[in-house]
Amino acid sequence: MARAVRWYLRERTGESENDRYCLRWQRRHPHAPRPTRREYQVLRTRHQEARTQSRCC
Numbered sequence: 342m343a344r345a346v347r348w349y350l351r352e353r354t355g356e357s358e359n360d361r362y363c364l365r366w367q368r369r370h371p372h373a374p375r376p377t378r379r380e381y382q383v384l385r386t387r388h389q390e391a392r393t394q395s396r397c398c
Contacts, residue, residue, distance in 0.1 A: 351357040
């Protein structure tokens with residue numbers, strides 16, 4: 342039960358999305374430093390703002 346709650350909370354907060362991004366980053370750039378959570382959030386926000394069709398208004 343605790344594992345299910347932990348999984349749910351990680352999915353809702355976006356923490357697991359950051360982990361998946363970091364794994365992809367390490368596969369593509371094995372010698373580069375891993376991006377921080379803050380760097381990931383900045384990149385994600387920029388990507389969302391650049392895609393105007395992703396917004397409702």
